[in-house]
Amino acid sequence: MKIHRTAKSMARAMAALRARGETIGFVPTMGALHEGHLSLVHAAKRKASRVAVSIFVNPAQFGPKEDLAKYPRPWRRDVALLRAAGVDALYAPDPAATYPLGYETYVVQERLPDHLCGLSRPGHFRGVLTVVLKLFQVVQPHFAFFGQKDYQQSVVIRRMARDLDLQVAVRVCPIVREPDGLAMSSRNVYLDPEQRANAPALQRTLRGGAARIRAGERSPARLLAQMRREIDRVPGTAIDYLAAVDPDTLDDARTLQPPVVLALAVRFGATRLIDNLVVR
Amino acid sequence: MKIHRTAKSMARAMAALRARGETIGFVPTMGALHEGHLSLVHAAKRKASRVAVSIFVNPAQFGPKEDLAKYPRPWRRDVALLRAAGVDALYAPDPAATYPLGYETYVVQERLPDHLCGLSRPGHFRGVLTVVLKLFQVVQPHFAFFGQKDYQQSVVIRRMARDLDLQVAVRVCPIVREPDGLAMSSRNVYLDPEQRANAPALQRTLRGGAARIRAGERSPARLLAQMRREIDRVPGTAIDYLAAVDPDTLDDARTLQPPVVLALAVRFGATRLIDNLVVR
Numbered sequence: 001m002k003i004h005r006t007a008k009s010m011a012r013a014m015a016a017l018r019a020r021g022e023t024i025g026f027v028p029t030m031g032a033l034h035e036g037h038l039s040l041v042h043a044a045k046r047k048a049s050r051v052a053v054s055i056f057v058n059p060a061q062f063g064p065k066e067d068l069a070k071y072p073r074p075w076r077r078d079v080a081l082l083r084a085a086g087v088d089a090l091y092a093p094d095p096a097a098t099y100p101l102g103y104e105t106y107v108v109q110e111r112l113p114d115h116l117c118g119l120s121r122p123g124h125f126r127g128v129l130t131v132v133l134k135l136f137q138v139v140q141p142h143f144a145f146f147g148q149k150d151y152q153q154s155v156v157i158r159r160m161a162r163d164l165d166l167q168v169a170v171r172v173c174p175i176v177r178e179p180d181g182l183a184m185s186s187r188n189v190y191l192d193p194e195q196r197a198n199a200p201a202l203q204r205t206l207r208g209g210a211a212r213i214r215a216g217e218r219s220p221a222r223l224l225a226q227m228r229r230e231i232d233r234v235p236g237t238a239i240d241y242l243a244a245v246d247p248d249t250l251d252d253a254r255t256l257q258p259p260v261v262l263a264l265a266v267r268f269g270a271t272r273l274i275d276n277l278v279v280r
Numbered sequence: 281m282k283i284h285r286t287a288k289s290m291a292r293a294m295a296a297l298r299a300r301g302e303t304i305g306f307v308p309t310m311g312a313l314h315e316g317h318l319s320l321v322h323a324a325k326r327k328a329s330r331v332a333v334s335i336f337v338n339p340a341q342f343g344p345k346e347d348l349a350k351y352p353r354p355w356r357r358d359v360a361l362l363r364a365a366g367v368d369a370l371y372a373p374d375p376a377a378t379y380p381l382g383y384e385t386y387v388v389q390e391r392l393p394d395h396l397c398g399l400s401r402p403g404h405f406r407g408v409l410t411v412v413l414k415l416f417q418v419v420q421p422h423f424a425f426f427g428q429k430d431y432q433q434s435v436v437i438r439r440m441a442r443d444l445d446l447q448v449a450v451r452v453c454p455i456v457r458e459p460d461g462l463a464m465s466s467r468n469v470y471l472d473p474e475q476r477a478n479a480p481a482l483q484r485t486l487r488g489g490a491a492r493i494r495a496g497e498r499s500p501a502r503l504l505a506q507m508r509r510e511i512d513r514v515p516g517t518a519i520d521y522l523a524a525v526d527p528d529t530l531d532d533a534r535t536l537q538p539p540v541v542l543a544l545a546v547r548f549g550a551t552r553l554i555d556n557l558v559v560r
């Protein structure tokens with residue numbers, strides 16, 4: 001596995017692969033890899049002849065009070081995992097070269113960011129869209145793989161790909177969970193033992209909500225109130241949002257007729273966890 | 281010359297060229313072609329093995345009170361000119377397919393648009409950046425060619441290419457002028473005979489300003505006041521802006537030490553003309 005530290009080096013290597021007729025599957029990450037990321041790598045290997053991964057903790061998608069500085073960066077472990085998974089190229093650019101002095105160009109969306117995570121993380125999706133576009137330009141992948149855990153992210157990126165005529169097929173892969181149901185996340189390491197023990201309540205609540213929809217519940221207000229009570233019963237939690245939304249527009253569902261996405265963000269102390277479930 | 285009406289068809293043709301080892305030179309235009317555009321095509325032919333041109337009157341870069349509807353669209357003449365110039369592929373997408381229902385993704389810049397043309401055309405450069413990025417994704421050119429007449433446009437596009445890691449070399453080509461000095465523009469056809477006769481005053485004023493800088497003038501206020509008086513003497517004109525700016529940041533020059541760009545936009549009745557001159 002070749003490690004590229006500059007856009008120039010990575011772009012040249014990827015262009016050479018394409019020129020040889022290889023197909024490129026790309027998995028952008030912020031490192032601190034877990035089984036969720038590795039499931040994306042495996043999906044990329046199944047789909048493309050070559051797999052590229054990026055590790056870049058993107059400053060542009062963190063708010064001033066968020067966890068950019070303390071975000072985990074287990075570099076050697078990440079590299080070993082990717083090597084063992086059979087990744088061909090790793091792109092790990094320098095933040096200062098990615099956003100040099102005088103940098104001023106961003107990708108924005110007009111409506112999708114004003115929902116769910118975007119409401120409590122202003123500028124977050126501008127940062128995500130911008131870095132993903134930049135990574136796509138360097139890697140020029142045929143396929144790119146994202147996890148459904150960041151549901152809104154998957155929607156904004158698919159929308160960007162369509163709107164901006166990006167020549168990449170965006171694939172969204174299922175959430176990978178711990179045995180007790182907690183969605184894998186690089187931020188799970190922030191949880192103390194009690195928080196960790198309580199965190200599976202998120203998925204339990206989502207599954208309970210989905211079961212009630214399948215049983216015929218059609219009132220978002222009633223369902224969300226009930227789910228909210230379940231989360232509120234978990235000690236030390238604070239709900240950031242809990243919503244039932246349209247899978248494409250992310251607008252609040254007016255009725256719970258499937259398809260509908262149940263999505264939530266909940267703080268356990270200082271740690272904010274997200275999860276979701278698509279009811280079809 | 282193959283004419284492509286959809287992004288899919290154009291992207292496939294361009295990918296096939298790249299896969300065969302051809303290099304692609306790209307000239308994006310809004311049609312109503314003149315010698316300025318053709319000089320870009322010739323530059324592209326010198327630099328690349330294949331030349332692609334787009335014709336797209338981009339709604340996203342016109343303000344609500346601007347000339348989108350009446351912008352000239354001499355399609356058959358344009359096609360004949362490009363064919364005669366030896367262009368390989370013409371991309372002429374449909375506006376409704378380029379900005380479909382639900383479209384919401386744009387490329388923006390934080391500082392460069394707040395200068396010169398951007399001040400009197402809010403949203404203009406957002407539209408330019410977005411469409412150029414989209415065209416680049418479809419055409420995937422090795423080189424792209426723009427005219428210096430739209431000086432601010434050339435700066436924002438070069439900045440975008442650098443900021444977003446676009447794998448395309450942006451070339452800016454000299455202004456092509458009528459024999460009497462008027463910069464070629466698709467909008468020159470709007471001028472009535474008297475306006476057309478007066479329009480060369482723009483370049484005369486720019487050249488006079490440049491001569492005074494070369495003779496040692498260092499005061500922007502004094503030079504611009506003098507140039508402003510010269511334009512004001514031309515009947516039926518209204519100055520939109522007249523500025524001496526830094527070639528890269530477009531900030532007003534605090535002293536006229538070269539390099540400096542003299543740039544102006546002047547209305548002749550309803551017709552807004554721009555011109556500029558780089559003093560090195």
